[in-house]
Amino acid sequence: MEHMDKETFRRVGHELVDWVAEYLDTVDARPVVPRIDPGDILSRLADHAPETPESMNRIMDDFKHVIMPGISHWQHPGWFGYFPANSSPPSILAELLIAGVGAQCMIWQTSPAAAELETVVLDWLRKMLGLPENMTGVIQDGASAATLCALLTAREVATGFKSNLTGITMPLTVYTSVESHSSVEKGAKIAGFGKDHIRLIPTDPEFAMDPVELERAIVRDRKAGMTPACVVATIGTTSSTAVDPIDRIGRICRQYNVRLHVDAAYAGTAAVVPELRHFFKGLEYAHSFVFNPHKWMLTNFDCSAYFVTEPDLLTRTFEIHPEYLKTGLESQVTNYRDWGIPLGRRFRALKLWFVIRSYGVAGIRRMVTEHVHFANTFKRWVADHPSFELMAPVHFSLVCFRFNDGRPESTLNEFNEALLENINEPGDVFLTHTVLGGKYTLRMAIGTWKTEETHVRQAWERIVNCAEASA
Numbered sequence: 001m002e003h004m005d006k007e008t009f010r011r012v013g014h015e016l017v018d019w020v021a022e023y024l025d026t027v028d029a030r031p032v033v034p035r036i037d038p039g040d041i042l043s044r045l046a047d048h049a050p051e052t053p054e055s056m057n058r059i060m061d062d063f064k065h066v067i068m069p070g071i072s073h074w075q076h077p078g079w080f081g082y083f084p085a086n087s088s089p090p091s092i093l094a095e096l097l098i099a100g101v102g103a104q105c106m107i108w109q110t111s112p113a114a115a116e117l118e119t120v121v122l123d124w125l126r127k128m129l130g131l132p133e134n135m136t137g138v139i140q141d142g143a144s145a146a147t148l149c150a151l152l153t154a155r156e157v158a159t160g161f162k163s164n165l166t167g168i169t170m171p172l173t174v175y176t177s178v179e180s181h182s183s184v185e186k187g188a189k190i191a192g193f194g195k196d197h198i199r200l201i202p203t204d205p206e207f208a209m210d211p212v213e214l215e216r217a218i219v220r221d222r223k224a225g226m227t228p229a230c231v232v233a234t235i236g237t238t239s240s241t242a243v244d245p246i247d248r249i250g251r252i253c254r255q256y257n258v259r260l261h262v263d264a265a266y267a268g269t270a271a272v273v274p275e276l277r278h279f280f281k282g283l284e285y286a287h288s289f290v291f292n293p294h295k296w297m298l299t300n301f302d303c304s305a306y307f308v309t310e311p312d313l314l315t316r317t318f319e320i321h322p323e324y325l326k327t328g329l330e331s332q333v334t335n336y337r338d339w340g341i342p343l344g345r346r347f348r349a350l351k352l353w354f355v356i357r358s359y360g361v362a363g364i365r366r367m368v369t370e371h372v373h374f375a376n377t378f379k380r381w382v383a384d385h386p387s388f389e390l391m392a393p394v395h396f397s398l399v400c401f402r403f404n405d406g407r408p409e410s411t412l413n414e415f416n417e418a419l420l421e422n423i424n425e426p427g428d429v430f431l432t433h434t435v436l437g438g439k440y441t442l443r444m445a446i447g448t449w450k451t452e453e454t455h456v457r458q459a460w461e462r463i464v465n466c467a468e469a470s471a
Helices: 006-029 056-070 089-101 112-129 143-158 182-190 211-223 246-256 267-272 274-280 311-318 349-384 409-424 453-470
Strands: 136-140 172-177 198-201 227-234 259-263 288-291 304-308 388-390 398-403 430-436 439-445
Touching: 006 056, 006 089, 089 349, 112 136, 112 267, 112 304, 112 349, 136 143, 143 172, 143 182, 143 227, 143 259, 143 288, 143 304, 143 311, 172 182, 172 211, 182 198, 198 211, 211 227, 211 246, 227 246, 246 259, 267 274, 267 288, 267 349, 304 311, 349 388, 349 398, 349 453, 398 409, 409 430, 409 439, 409 453, 439 453
Parallel strands: 172 198, 172 227, 227 259, 259 288
Antiparallel strands: 136 304, 288 304, 388 398, 398 439, 430 439
């Protein structure tokens, strides 16, 4: 088999870096999301793999003319949908090195520098966010995986590490808010708790978990012979970035000997700003905490930081000892294969190292502060307009709002749904929606690294113009 020669690799590599640099510089000229129908890209792809090699020129030509027309541009300054999924030039360059080195980082011996860099960078993150000193971090592929790790650890602790392959040996229960991410319910099902043993706790008027209802549920289950195993609280819920009262929830967990996992997948980056750390009050009660640098900290997907207070319980949950992985160094090193579900691991720490060193903590803090400022500015515009209303508190850089000019409530959901379609139709901005208290709600999620206040203002002008044209 012939491999690409060095000179061809160098030439094509330079061309790709030039293409990426130009793409990042001009991404705002593209429609934020593709204007295609389901199956359009599929119909342009070959239905058989090529029997003989094809040139990189032909492959890249198809990438530009077949693949790119179907790509949503998450780095576009007009991307205000779902949540931020930041990339950045330093992280992209680190990804090139990660791919080039091609390291498998399952244990210390397979890539010593990768393991030790991960230890250092996760401790940098802990200090940057002001997390408790007794927390130790590891990189997971996403917050969903980290939450599953927390639930599996809670299961093992509750059963004395005696759960078996045929099912959990005692009826365990998991508690989370009705506004929590769907990964909590999914993780509880995967971990074997069973859907019937997941308690969805009601929220207060600000969509945060109600601690009184949580305690009632725990007491009720204990009286019924159940064993409350884990509470999953959220800092920055997906729909509205509501903040569960971690300190009150934590005290309840400690009183009833229930493990507490805190999901801050999106909002965790905000803790880099000291003035925003009041939202994280009570983390000293948490047994684990997760946030995603691949959302709001300029780091390419995937890279999720999972912190635990008792690493020995985490590793006891996942450790394996096959002969072919024994090195004789186990007592001297950290083998991260035992800190999560996969055996194989990518060299994700390099991305964080590049990003943190390239921007500095001050640079990351400045970006977060600007995005929060943009959100509060947008919040003020909404609040000051007679035909729009805020639908949830603005804690970070997400604003939930809707059009409401006083027409009958029965017609507002349909109107706002049509309004969102009209806002997104031209292609230079993109918002998404949720439903809060049964009301169709527009979400303005600010967080792309290229977004400036002028882009936020243009989006607001588009929103108002579309509303006025439809009203």
